[in-house]
Amino acid sequence: MTTSNSAGEPLSASDRPARITAFVFDLGGVLIDWNPRHLYRKLFGADEAAMERFLAEICSPAWNARLDAGLPLAQGVAELVAAHPDQADLITAYHLRWGEMLGAPLEGTVAILRELRRAGLPTYALSNWSDETFPMTRARYPFLDEMDGILISGDVKVGKPDPAIFRECLRRFGLTAENTVYIDDWDRNVAVAAGLGMIATRFVDAARLRLDLRALGLPVAAEARKTGGEESIG
Numbered sequence: 467m468t469t470s471n472s473a474g475e476p477l478s479a480s481d482r483p484a485r486i487t488a489f490v491f492d493l494g495g496v497l498i499d500w501n502p503r504h505l506y507r508k509l510f511g512a513d514e515a516a517m518e519r520f521l522a523e524i525c526s527p528a529w530n531a532r533l534d535a536g537l538p539l540a541q542g543v544a545e546l547v548a549a550h551p552d553q554a555d556l557i558t559a560y561h562l563r564w565g566e567m568l569g570a571p572l573e574g575t576v577a578i579l580r581e582l583r584r585a586g587l588p589t590y591a592l593s594n595w596s597d598e599t600f601p602m603t604r605a606r607y608p609f610l611d612e613m614d615g616i617l618i619s620g621d622v623k624v625g626k627p628d629p630a631i632f633r634e635c636l637r638r639f640g641l642t643a644e645n646t647v648y649i650d651d652w653d654r655n656v657a658v659a660a661g662l663g664m665i666a667t668r669f670v671d672a673a674r675l676r677l678d679l680r681a682l683g684l685p686v687a688a689e690a691r692k693t694g695g696e697e698s699i700g
Contacts, residue, residue, distance in 0.1 A: 486665065486682060488614075488641050489582055492650040493593035496669045497576060498607060499569030502530075502560070509556060524550055525560050534594040536623040539564075564599055568606055574672025576609050577690045578679070583612060585685040591616040592635045592648075594625040615639045627654045632662050647682070649675065 494500040502521055510517035521527075524546060533542050539561045546557045579589055591613055595603065597620030604610050617635045619625035626632070636643055643663035650656050651669040659666035667678045672690070679686045 485645055486587070486647055486684065487645040488588045488590065488639070489579075489647045489649065490590045490592050490635060490641070490664075491575070491579065491613075492652075492655065492669070493591050493595065493603075495572075495651040496649060497572055497579065497591070497609075498603070499572055500567055500603075501569060502567045504569055505559065505563055505566040506556075508566070509559060520553070520556060524553055525557060531594065531625055533596045534619045535625045536597065536620055539596065539598050565602055565606075568603065571607055571609065572672070574690055575669075575675065578672060578675055578686055579609065580612070581686045582679075582684070587684075588614040590614055590635070590639055590641075591618075592626070592631065593617075594619045596620045626650075626652070627658045629658055629662060632659055632664070636662075647679075 491497055502525065503517065506517045506521065507514075510520070529542065529546065533539060543557055543561045547554045550557065582589055589612075591610070593616075595618040597618060600618050600620060604616075610616060615638070617631070617638060619631060622631060622634055624631050624634075632648075635641070636646070644665075646664050648656070648659040648664040648666045649669050650659070650666070653668060656666045656668045665682070667675070669675060676686055676688065676690075680688065
């Protein structure tokens with residue numbers, strides 16, 4: 467049985483496992499629109515190129531991954547300010563104005579999450595996220611309290627794609643890899659989950675996810691219920 471959909475192709479009926487008992491969702495890019503550009507477009511204005519250089523070379527993905535894995539924000543910011551004193555205000559904003567990086571919930575995926583829960587299927591989250599910023603995040607998105615469990619990298623001091631955090635997720639929530647669907651927007655994370663035996667699928671958008679889950683025989687609608695022209699997440 468193929469357990470990975472890292473190429474973004476819909477899963478077929480031949481991929482269907484004997485029994486699916488749980489779902490594990492990534493958060494950023496799947497359920498939540500987190501993006502530092504929400505903040506830094508305000509600070510850089512029309513200079514997109516300068517913003518992208520800053521986010522690639524200074525407050526970079528590798529540096530943010532260290533924060534997600536437990537590096538205190540104040541320490542991480544202090545290290546960068548010492549190395550780039552001319553960028554101190556921009557770097558400090560990453561800490562002081564972090565909440566402005568949070569966008570709207572990705573309502574199409576939240577709707578799917580709630581359909582699965584209405585069908586009595588447990589849902590969990592596994593995400594790279596700082597333990598300092600997650601309380602603010604959780605308060606912003608009440609649907610997170612509806613999930614059966616959440617494991618973030620900041621709590622265990624190791625992040626995806628390290629297999630250790632996937633194993634800890636399975637252990638902590640009593641999940642069996644072969645009966646658990648894992649949903650993530652990064653190929654590398656999908657590949658690790660699949661390598662551990664999970665039914666892993668790469669998230670492209672909510673419409674594709676519906677195709678994937680329906681191909682697995684799961685009780686989700688062909689399309690989201692509409693309310694006043696919008697997808698409903700109620």
